[in-house]
Amino acid sequence: MVSSLRRGREVGRLLFLLLLLASWEEGSGQLHYSVPEEAKHGTFVGRIAQDLGLELAELVPRLFRVASKDHGDLLEVNLQNGILFVNSRIDREALCGRRVECILHLEVIVDRPLQVFYVEVEVTDINDNPPVFPMTIKTIRFHESKLLDSGFPLEGASDADIGVNALLSYKLSTSEFFFLDIQTNDELSQSLSLVLKKPLDREETAGVNLLLVAMDGGKPELTGTVQLHIKVLDVNDNEPVFEQSVYKVKVVENTAIGTLVLKLNASDADEGSNSEIVYSFSSDVSSTIEMKFKIDPNSGEIRTHGHLDYEESKHYEIQVIAYDNGSPSMSGHCKILVKLVDTNDNTPEISITSLSLPIREDASQGTVIALIRVSDQDSGANGQVTCSLTPHVPFKLVSTYKNRYSLVLDSALDRENISSYQVVVTARDGGSPALWATASVSVEVSDVNDHAPAFAQPEYTVFVKENNAPGCHIFTVSARDADAQENARVSYALVERRVGERALSSYVSVHAESGQVFALQPLDHEELELLRFQVSARDAGVPPLGSNVTLQVFVLDENDNAPALLPAGAGALGGARGELVSRSVGAGHVVAKVRAVDADSGYNAWLSYELAPGAGGARSPFRVGLYTGEISTTRGLDEADAARQRLLVLVKDHGEPALTATATLLLSLVESGQAPQAAPSRVAVAGAAAAALVDVNVYLIVAICAVSSLLVLTLLLYSALRCWAPGRGAASVEAKPPVVCASAVGSWSSSQQRRQRVCSGEGPPKADLMAFSPSVPDCRDGEQHPEVADSFKKVSL
Known part of the structure; x- marks a missing residue:
């Protein structure tokens, strides 16, 4: 029976819960009450039944009840009068901590029909919590060497209340050594510091006891206290001292790694471990300092640790700290200014731009050929650069700005003499020893047509046998033009003139390109012994230039006439x-x-x-x-x-x-x-005639000797005149000389008495004498005479 009743009750409760969940969102209205924390049991909160519009008689039949999800026992409803009252102690700090709002959410449920009402009860704060320090006694150690206005941070008190009840203020018990410094960060945050206002001396005052009181803003105000026990320590009160606060050192760049830069010697007035000093770089020195230098912690020697380059950095600033071994340790500071001294370790650099090449050989002086810029990374005299050129070149350097030059033409050019120049620019700094660099500029000289074709000789003598074949090659003239390309392309032509009654071109012709001279017809020595004419050579320049050469063509005799x-x-x-x-x-x-x-x-x-x-x-x-x-x-x-x-x-x-x-x-x-x-x-x-002939021949021999002497003198004068006036033409007509020979009896007779025409195109005829050389032996009967044709000599009379 009992178990059946229990089962019935459990089923009823389950149905009630289901109905409650189904109707959780349903209700008619919402109420808001407030109650102070720490209110006593039975404290009136509100007439909830009346405020919800419920009849007091309905509360019990309809199963009126109040449910709270988390704090259901803090408040209760009296079903007789429908009043909501405090059922148990309410601690706002326990419920909501330091939140500004602390609200209890209640659900009022009635059945038949089911209704749910929502009620909010705000728990208001009261000043029920005094300020609390983390500890009641705090020991503070102050060095006797602490300076005035040195502060020691203190941790303030905390108050569990909120608002004005948690607004704290502090006061420190009276002390001749300390005062309390309060810095307000915001309404609820403050920073406390215990500040020294009078120097401490442990031998006079070994400790100081102070009371720090915290007071909140509640009514009545609540306070909290902490005992401050300040212990004065006899510590290392002398810090290491350097001889100078700033050291200035000069170090030559590129010095060997490990070279001593400076030896520090700090002193400490303390004794024992308090005077033992350890050196180190400051923690905020750059990584570059640590790469370039190192310090011995015991000796204080600073040495180079990396490559020092003046062009990379001209000076370094090193912060050094000296710690003693006291407890607590004290430190001294100094600054070392390392100034690097430049050495001449950088060669000058040369840059050549804006080349105006090639340059015409007729360019005027001052023509700019190239722009040159020099630089040197060194400083002072080591970075002062002077420039020079290869000697004996027709160029010079003109300074236009700092370390900037123009390469200009300084004298006339002649491409035919020198067609290109290898100009070497040398940049030399002022260091000791000096460093230098060179740069080469190849200056090509372009040609202008300033040279006429030139023959090797002003006159050529050509010997041609008579009865030659028509069109045979008799000579080749060649003129050289010192210019280049088209200006040196030479063409040849006859200087046309008349030879007697005929034109020169009927006798000879010249090939325009090769300069070969051809005889156009057979030549006859008996008709024409000498043909004198000119050939011109002209280049292809603009304007063209030309020159002439004289050819003397002697027609050599052949034995084509019988006695x-x-x-x-x-x-x-x-x-x-x-x-x-x-x-x-x-x-x-x-x-x-x-x-x-x-x-x-x-x-x-x-x-x-x-x-x-x-x-x-x-x-x-x-x-x-x-x-x-x-x-x-x-x-x-x-x-x-x-x-x-x-x-x-x-x-x-x-x-x-x-x-x-x-x-x-x-x-x-x-x-x-x-x-x-x-x-x-x-x-x-x-x-008688024979006797007379002998006498005549004697005179003839004397005359021939005189003429031979005159021949030598005439040849010398003729050569001198030719050198002085090479362009003068020769005689156009020459007489064929009589050929004479000594007889067996010492007499002379003429082998030929006729005159011949010798033409060079112009000029009157002249008479020549042809005689044997004096070295030719006498012609005697029965003796064999040598060939004497080559011993003939001509003298123009």
């Missing part, structure tokens, strides 16, 4: 002719003479005479002069000699091959009485 016998009317024998010879003439008597001429010259016109083999028999009493052509007796004539003598005279020149002509001479031997009357006279005349 020709003079006709009988000239006093010589031609063909076959008879002569009467008296048998009474003695040896050496000239009985006749053969005369011949040769149109050639030189050796080719040098004639010799001889009797053909067998002419007159083996015992012929006659002979012929080798070079005179005179027929003379070799012995006296006798009866045994045939009355009729037939002589065949062979006339031969000295050409290669030799050409010949023959003359037949018929001699009739008669008795002296049978000879014509005129014969003696003829012989006498012939003898």
Whole structure:
């Protein structure tokens, strides 16, 4: 029975809870009450039933009740009168801590029908909590060496109340050594410091006891206290002292690592461990200082630890702290200013820009070629840079600004002399020893057409054999132009003029590009011995420049003319002719003479005479002069000699091959009485003529010697005039000289008497004398004479 009743009650409770959850959000209205904390049991809060509009008689039948989710027993409703009252102690600090609002949420539930009402009860604060310090007694240690106004922070009190009830104020018991410094951060936050206002001396005052009182703003006010026990310590009251507060040191850059910079020597007036000093860099020194320097903690020596570069940093500032071994430790400070001394460890740098290349060889002085900038990272004299150029170049440096220069033209250029310059700029600093750097500029000189083509000689002498093939190459002229490219491209042309009745271009031509000179037709020495003309050379520059060269073309003789016998009317024998010879003439008597001429010259016109083999028999009493052509007796004539003598005279020149002509001479031997009357006279005349000829030849020899001397003098004068005036033309017409030869008897005879034309295009004819060199031996009968054509000399008369 009992278990059944219990089960019924549990089911009823479950149904009630389900109905409660279903109708949790339903209700009619909401109430708000307030009650102070710490209110006594039964303290009136509010007429909740009346305020909710419920009848007092309905409270019990409808199961009126108050539910609180977390604090259901703090408040209760009297079902008889419907009053909400305090059921148990309410501690606001326990419920809400230091929150500004502290509200209890109540749910009023009635059944039949089910209704839920929400009620808020605000718990208001009362000043029921005094200020509380973290500890009741606090021991503070103050060094006797503490300075005035030194502060020691104190932890303030806390108050569990809020608002004015938690607004605290403090006061310190009277003390001649300390006062309380209060700094208000905000309405509820304050900072407390115990500040020294009078120096402490442990020997006079070993300790000070103070009472710190905290008071809140409640009514009535509540207080809290803490006992401050200040213990005066006899500690290390002398800190290390450096000789100087600031040390200034100079260190040469690039000094070796480990070099001593400075040795610190701080002193401490204390004794024992309180005077033992340890050195160190300040904690706020830069990493660069730690990389560059190190300090010995015991000796105070500061040495280099890394590479020092003046260009990286000119000075360093090092903060050093000296700690003693006292307890507590005291420290002293100093500053070290390390100034680096620059060394000449950086070479100058050269930068060349704005090149105006190539430069024309006719550029004016002062033309800017390049801009040059120099720099040196060193300082002072080590960074002062001077610039210079390679000597003997037509350029100079002009300073335009600090360490800036212009490379300008200083003198005239001549590309043909020097076509490019390797200009070396040398920058030298003022250090000791000095450092320098070089930079090279290649200056190309561009060409202008300032040189005419030039021949190696002003005049060339060319020898050409006559009867040449048409179009044969006789010579090549070549002119050199010192310019370049188009300005040096040379073309050749004849300087046209007339040669006699014909144009020069009918004789010769010049190839425009190669300068080859060609003979356009066969040349005839007998017609033209010398052809003198000019060839011009002109370059392709703008404007073009040109020059001329003179060519003297001598037409050399060839043996193309046979000897020709003079006709009988000239006093010589031609063909076959008879002569009467008296048998009474003695040896050496000239009985006749053969005369011949040769149109050639030189050796080719040098004639010799001889009797053909067998002419007159083996015992012929006659002979012929080798070079005179005179027929003379070799012995006296006798009866045994045939009355009729037939002589065949062979006339031969000295050409290669030799050409010949023959003359037949018929001699009739008669008795002296049978000879014509005129014969003696003829012989006498012939003898007188021979004697006269000998006398004439003597004078001729003297004249030839004089002319030879004059020849040497004339050649010297001619060479001097040619050097002085190389452009003067030669004579246009020259006479072909007579060729002479010494005879067996010392006489001379002419091998040729005609005159020839020698043309150079202009000028009157002149007469020349051609003679043997004095070194040529006499021509004698029966002797072999050497070649003498090359020994001929010409003298213009």
